[in-house]
Amino acid sequence: MNILNRFQNLVSDEILAVETLMRQQAEGFNIDLQAALDHLISSGGKRIRPNITLLVGRMLNGDMERLITLSAAIELLHTATLVHDDLIDGSLLRRGIPTLNSKWTPAATVLTGDFMFAKAAKLAAETNSVPVMKLFANTLGIIVNGEIVQMFSSHCQSDTDLYYKRIYSKTASLFETSTTAAAIICEANRTQKEYLRQFGYELGIAFQIIDDVLDFTSNQDKLGKPVGGDLRLGLITLPAILYFEQYKDDILTKEFFQHDCNPPIEILEKLILNIRNSSAIKNSFDKANSHIEFCLKALHHLPIGIERDALEELACFVTQRNI
């Protein structure tokens, strides 16, 4: 059993139930909408958020039916934000699979995302927990505000604080909600809830840092888009921030900022290659690993057992994955 399988196998039946529940949300509605939801769910990722929620829930002996409902709500919310993101960014592929907006009109894509928000909210309400509902709605607000800030703020900023704020909005907030909401459903005590919040937060931060590293170190086939995609959009992530700090007097660095983060393509390509081969990659990994350490520390305050072992492996997987 490899690292990947361990934490997934433990809740694999529940993950299937989560996917079924997600698909069921379009039942009885428009047939094109059903097809869209099916496409999105079939092409959909590692299910890392539901895995976390379900493992935390099992660790705390929670009601699995409510935890499955919660997990479906979280994954549907996540998928809905990706639908609108891809539309806004004009992305044609995600994980190598055509995005909804590459096949549908912008109007249909906006409405499909809206429908998924509605169904995510419905599922969150079906956990029958008002605190979960509040957490859920707040998290959506944080995610969307993060995107708006990114859209309106002057681009081309190499700033660690801004970067951390952005990845909190984008990723860590929903990881935090995945663990905290599970803790609420399981009626965990205050201390456990706080450790679980920390676990989710640190894991989410590490996850996004690694995503940003992979954007430089992976290849086009695995990414489903060109290497260095963020930098090509003028978006400066941790590997680039660390590189620019180290090579601030370098000619490429200077040219990049002189062109307001939108230099001629040959400069961009060289820069991406340089970042890829620089110590900024290892330094970013080290940052991610330090967040994983915090994450594991928080985990050690939670009940011993196979679920906690699986969550530990899941956390380690986050920095070891290559996609």
Add this chain to the structure above:
Amino acid sequence: MNILNRFQNLVSDEILAVETLMRQQAEGFNIDLQAALDHLISSGGKRIRPNITLLVGRMLNGDMERLITLSAAIELLHTATLVHDDLIDGSLLRRGIPTLNSKWTPAATVLTGDFMFAKAAKLAAETNSVPVMKLFANTLGIIVNGEIVQMFSSHCQSDTDLYYKRIYSKTASLFETSTTAAAIICEANRTQKEYLRQFGYELGIAFQIIDDVLDFTSNQDKLGKPVGGDLRLGLITLPAILYFEQYKDDILTKEFFQHDCNPPIEILEKLILNIRNSSAIKNSFDKANSHIEFCLKALHHLPIGIERDALEELACFVTQRNI
């Protein structure tokens, strides 16, 4: 005191509180987002849905703070759907005021709508009622599905059943939720809740029929867009359905359908003028009035008092308004 003032005056302080609460949702978030929300709230309509919720709530001696929260949730949800609608339809004006999409990029408009959905869900959760949350999420699903059905269904259908389904999704569903959710907050008994649901449903249907009549009988200044706007988009509303039934062998009718509801502009202009001057207008009014009668009948089963009188006047106002 005129008809308009009576039902508005009774809860005018609460309506101000609703608007303040709506504006507060952007506090602490991105400054452009605050400006957008301010613009949307300042340019925002008759507040008929919060008026209904607040009057129902007062009639049943409900907790006004929770009812204000609920009303803000409903009005924010309504405004969010309009933001995405205007973007999808490419509308540049609403009530004569520039729409958000006329000033912002599609991306910023999508995200502002999403933010408002998030905040509407947050406010709904703050009513601390799980049934209200469920109702709320379901209603958003119904509204969005209605738009998706309209987008994917073959246009150019003159069909009363389809029309009623469409106006239920578009308008009556949220009117129904405005009364039903207030009933839930006030812990109304089952019978009262059912009469209030009926009141909201019938009022919403009548409201949308009148909206569709005004689209033919009003003028460009009041509408903020050309007369006959729906028909210009190939969308057949009740006045047109009734006209086409009566004049099915008319040359204009035939030309309209032969051109798949997209005839040369001179035919369209003549048709709009003909519908405007035909008995289809009075017949549509009669239909709306029959729904108002059902609405008033339901109301008579509810507690006597100034709030019930005000709701009666509000219902009558719906068919008497000219905008």
